[in-house]
Amino acid sequence: MLLYRMTATEFLSSGLKVEDYVRSLLDHISARDSEVQAWAYLDKEYVLSQARQLDTIPPEKRGPLHGVPVGVKDIYYTKVNKESLIDMPTQHNSPLYQDDAANVNVDAALIMLLKSAGALIFGKTTTTEFASVTTGTISKNPHNPTRTPGGSSSGSGAAVGDLQVPVALGTQTIGSIIRPASFNGIFGFKPTWGAISREGVKICALNFDTMGFFARSIEDLELLADAARLEDDEKPIVPSTIEGMKFAACKTHVWPQAGPGTINALDLAVKLLRAQGASVEELELPEEFASVRQSHLQAFECDARSTFMNEYIRAKDQLDPILVGFVENPTKLSHRDHLNALDNLAQLRPKFDLIASRYDAIVTPSAVDEAPEGLASTGNAALCATWTALHTPVVNVPGFVGENGLPIGLSLVAPRYHDRRLLKVAAAVAPVFEGGGWKSSL
Amino acid sequence: MLLYRMTATEFLSSGLKVEDYVRSLLDHISARDSEVQAWAYLDKEYVLSQARQLDTIPPEKRGPLHGVPVGVKDIYYTKVNKESLIDMPTQHNSPLYQDDAANVNVDAALIMLLKSAGALIFGKTTTTEFASVTTGTISKNPHNPTRTPGGSSSGSGAAVGDLQVPVALGTQTIGSIIRPASFNGIFGFKPTWGAISREGVKICALNFDTMGFFARSIEDLELLADAARLEDDEKPIVPSTIEGMKFAACKTHVWPQAGPGTINALDLAVKLLRAQGASVEELELPEEFASVRQSHLQAFECDARSTFMNEYIRAKDQLDPILVGFVENPTKLSHRDHLNALDNLAQLRPKFDLIASRYDAIVTPSAVDEAPEGLASTGNAALCATWTALHTPVVNVPGFVGENGLPIGLSLVAPRYHDRRLLKVAAAVAPVFEGGGWKSSL
Numbered sequence: 101m102l103l104y105r106m107t108a109t110e111f112l113s114s115g116l117k118v119e120d121y122v123r124s125l126l127d128h129i130s131a132r133d134s135e136v137q138a139w140a141y142l143d144k145e146y147v148l149s150q151a152r153q154l155d156t157i158p159p160e161k162r163g164p165l166h167g168v169p170v171g172v173k174d175i176y177y178t179k180v181n182k183e184s185l186i187d188m189p190t191q192h193n194s195p196l197y198q199d200d201a202a203n204v205n206v207d208a209a210l211i212m213l214l215k216s217a218g219a220l221i222f223g224k225t226t227t228t229e230f231a232s233v234t235t236g237t238i239s240k241n242p243h244n245p246t247r248t249p250g251g252s253s254s255g256s257g258a259a260v261g262d263l264q265v266p267v268a269l270g271t272q273t274i275g276s277i278i279r280p281a282s283f284n285g286i287f288g289f290k291p292t293w294g295a296i297s298r299e300g301v302k303i304c305a306l307n308f309d310t311m312g313f314f315a316r317s318i319e320d321l322e323l324l325a326d327a328a329r330l331e332d333d334e335k336p337i338v339p340s341t342i343e344g345m346k347f348a349a350c351k352t353h354v355w356p357q358a359g360p361g362t363i364n365a366l367d368l369a370v371k372l373l374r375a376q377g378a379s380v381e382e383l384e385l386p387e388e389f390a391s392v393r394q395s396h397l398q399a400f401e402c403d404a405r406s407t408f409m410n411e412y413i414r415a416k417d418q419l420d421p422i423l424v425g426f427v428e429n430p431t432k433l434s435h436r437d438h439l440n441a442l443d444n445l446a447q448l449r450p451k452f453d454l455i456a457s458r459y460d461a462i463v464t465p466s467a468v469d470e471a472p473e474g475l476a477s478t479g480n481a482a483l484c485a486t487w488t489a490l491h492t493p494v495v496n497v498p499g500f501v502g503e504n505g506l507p508i509g510l511s512l513v514a515p516r517y518h519d520r521r522l523l524k525v526a527a528a529v530a531p532v533f534e535g536g537g538w539k540s541s542l
Numbered sequence: 543m544l545l546y547r548m549t550a551t552e553f554l555s556s557g558l559k560v561e562d563y564v565r566s567l568l569d570h571i572s573a574r575d576s577e578v579q580a581w582a583y584l585d586k587e588y589v590l591s592q593a594r595q596l597d598t599i600p601p602e603k604r605g606p607l608h609g610v611p612v613g614v615k616d617i618y619y620t621k622v623n624k625e626s627l628i629d630m631p632t633q634h635n636s637p638l639y640q641d642d643a644a645n646v647n648v649d650a651a652l653i654m655l656l657k658s659a660g661a662l663i664f665g666k667t668t669t670t671e672f673a674s675v676t677t678g679t680i681s682k683n684p685h686n687p688t689r690t691p692g693g694s695s696s697g698s699g700a701a702v703g704d705l706q707v708p709v710a711l712g713t714q715t716i717g718s719i720i721r722p723a724s725f726n727g728i729f730g731f732k733p734t735w736g737a738i739s740r741e742g743v744k745i746c747a748l749n750f751d752t753m754g755f756f757a758r759s760i761e762d763l764e765l766l767a768d769a770a771r772l773e774d775d776e777k778p779i780v781p782s783t784i785e786g787m788k789f790a791a792c793k794t795h796v797w798p799q800a801g802p803g804t805i806n807a808l809d810l811a812v813k814l815l816r817a818q819g820a821s822v823e824e825l826e827l828p829e830e831f832a833s834v835r836q837s838h839l840q841a842f843e844c845d846a847r848s849t850f851m852n853e854y855i856r857a858k859d860q861l862d863p864i865l866v867g868f869v870e871n872p873t874k875l876s877h878r879d880h881l882n883a884l885d886n887l888a889q890l891r892p893k894f895d896l897i898a899s900r901y902d903a904i905v906t907p908s909a910v911d912e913a914p915e916g917l918a919s920t921g922n923a924a925l926c927a928t929w930t931a932l933h934t935p936v937v938n939v940p941g942f943v944g945e946n947g948l949p950i951g952l953s954l955v956a957p958r959y960h961d962r963r964l965l966k967v968a969a970a971v972a973p974v975f976e977g978g979g980w981k982s983s984l
Contacts, residue, residue: 177648206619206648209849209851209852210852212852212855212856213851213852213855216852216855216856292877294748294749294845294848295848296848297745297848297849297851297852298745298748299744299745299849299852302741303739303740303741306736306740306748307736329848329851329855332877333876333877333878403736406736406737406738406739406771407651407739407741409651409655409739409771410651410652410654410655410658410739410741413654413655413658413771414654414658434775435734435774435775435958435959436775436959438959439891439892439895439958439959442888443888443889443891443892446884446885446888446889447885447888447889449881449885450881450885453881516877516881517877517878517880517881
């Protein structure tokens with residue numbers, strides 16, 4: 101097995117030196133980077149020096165993520181490494197922050213937690229501008245470079261999908277983890293809103309921004325969840341197979357936007373689950389949930405208004421027109437609209453938790469379809485946005501395939517703060533979804 | 543008039559050089575600093591160099607806050623000044639962040655907005671550790687140095703109260719602006735939660751942390767609100783006197799904790815308002831609002847758990863025991879408790895807005911009483927916490943006096959996003975509350 105193909109879990113149990121694993125990843129990146137362009141910042145010498153340093157740590161002092169390379173979306177602050185004095189800038193894909201790069205020099209809380217566990221902060225992955233728009237990323241889908249890898253966590257999704265790092269960090273405000281996870285044929289995990297501190301991560305919309313992860317196995321997501329100290333109220337006890345489990349297939353009120361690939365995937369998923377002895381109900385959310393989409397978008401835009409006021413005042417000519425629009429507010433969204441939207445979502449959340457608590461997980465689309473043609477847009481987030489608005493945990497499980505042979509994933513959803521239980525359920529579901537017909541050629 | 547006594551508004555209309563105003567403030571600080579100890583970081587040479595630089599800006603290029611010195615609570619990130627290469631560290635009153643001080647080098651969004659308006663970032667004011675506890679601040683009440691200035695925005699409250707700067711920044715998660723404003727005999731303004739971006743301010747409890755201001759006049763609060771781009775849905779039209787205005791006096795469900803000074807202040811305020819032709823109803827909040835206090839404290843503690851996980855994992859021996867407790871959670875608060883608390887407060891907010899919309903403002907206590915004796919604790923925040931939990935704007939208006947001659951303020955409260963209207967009402971109320979019997983001897 102080529103070393104770079106290893107998951108983090110496989111590497112950790114391999115006994116390999118960090119440097120050997122990292123060299124394999126860096127060689128693979130050298131071969132692939134011009135096609136995929138997943139990195140906003142990557143200093144190979146820095147990575148190697150970190151790897152060598154980690155290799156000097158005696159085994160009894162090594163952390164649970166010892167030497168695991170982590171790609172970091174370029175809106176998480178990352179600090180100068182004191183030993184090497186090499187800088188890892190944070191630039192938000194914004195011209196406003198390019199001169200200042202060397203000064204933005206603090207580690208996000210999640211970066212510190214991962215470093216404490218021994219992880220190797222590998223480099224910064226591309227994002228759309230401030231993770232707040234659907235254009236402007238240079239990254240390409242590793243399964244077909246004429247197509248988008250999704251966004252806004254574009255580089256994290258593409259890098260993990262292309263075996264350039266085993267795991268990576270993303271953020272999701274509408275659909276910025278689950279959509280690229282689906283497009284790149286990998287697992288994506290958006291935990292409960294607020295479960296992981298957002299300290300040191302540029303704000304897009306405060307009421308929705310959620311820290312999360314990409315990986316190529318549920319075991320790797322479990323490792324990251326451990327490092328982030330995610331815990332449910334009760335330690336989950338979940339069988340390792342889905343026989344007897346209870347699922348709901350939920351199309352949500354945005355289902356009319358689903359394309360043929362997603363329609364087929366959900367249909368096939370229900371059959372696969374039932375064939376393995378699980379029950380699957382069709383779940384139609386109560387009519388009041390039809391308002392989620394509009395409330396989410398309105399609250400997002402209004403949140404973003406105060407977020408980008410600062411950059412707007414300083415240099416609006418250097419801001420994406422969409423961000424200028426959030427501040428200038430041409431549709432005249434009022435504070436009243438903002439509050440109505442926030443209050444509406446807040447009252448829906450406990451209602452949804454109650455519905456979701458009747459199932460082991462809700463199965464629902466991750467994206468409209470396979471990754472669309474072209475690089476101009478990172479695609480439509482409508483089909484995964486509901487769960488961001490409702491603050492629930494979501495896992496994208498790959499396995500299905502679109503008309504053009506590209507991957508399609510489906511989401512598993514659980515009530516808020518049932519993150520670890522959801523990962524266990526996803527571990528049981530993942531091998532079943534492998535029957536969905538997609539196989540990576542990478 | 544001694545220059546340091548000027549408010550920001552008075553300075554701006556004076557035609558004085560920034561350097562002259564700043565020298566007067568610095569001289570005053572030299573005389574008073576050993577008694578008040580409001581500053582976590584103050585570099586007089588840096589301040590003077592900034593003042594001189596501001597004086598070179600031609601009048602037509604000056605911002606609306608040109609040269610206005612702003613004290614900054616030491617949980618707002620502040621950046622190296624490129625010209626002087628002098629560092630303004632951010633240390634959160636935590637030993638964990640003292641070595642790293644030079645590396646934490648980014649400006650908070652509000653700092654950038656104030657700089658864009660021409661403000662002079664004067665220095666960092668003291669805070670309790672991470673603005674999250676009620677102990678450990680060195681600052682003293684300028685009106686009586688054996689007493690606390692309150693907290694956690696201790697230095698900002700004390701510095702403005704002691705005429706060391708005209709205005710300062712604070713944050714409030716429970717009662718960290720309104721309480722010190724009351725204790726120091728000044729105006730404090732906690733805007734609607736989320737109205738000002740929290741980018742670059744250390745998190746305590748994400749669902750409650752609110753950026754706000756201290757000043758010695760409502761005009762100065764208006765200047766700061768302009769710079770922060772606070773706007774209501776409608777431009778407020780409020781008479782300059784209170785005749786015919788409609789107020790409610792609200793004791794809230796925590797009123798049994800009120801001391802004699804606050805009981806007298808609220809009683810006197812009602813009389814003063816009525817004597818000037820305003821109507822004042824007694825408002826008793828519906829019984830379900832009795833849950834606000836417990837929901838707020840539970841949600842605060844649970845929010846703080848994910849906040850301090852990072853510092854706890856890295857060095858729990860360097861954390862205040864209260865913060866260790868948030869993470870270790872000895873009272874076994876569950877995620878279920880957290881969600882119940884958040885969901886309960888969320889459903890109360892629109893109900894409170896509706897009640898508050900019947901009045902020009904609700905008049906309610908700011909603190910239990912005058913600043914208590916001693917410096918060990920920054921005092922009890924119970925009487926101003928309700929409005930933090932409900933996300934409403936609050937202004938502390940000084941004017942009343944306690945049994946020991948120290949100041950007591952009262953709060954004016956309005957529905958969410960009626961911030962500018964509330965400031966206008968406060969401007970009409972402030973001269974009335976001057977009849978409350980307190981006069982600063984400073």
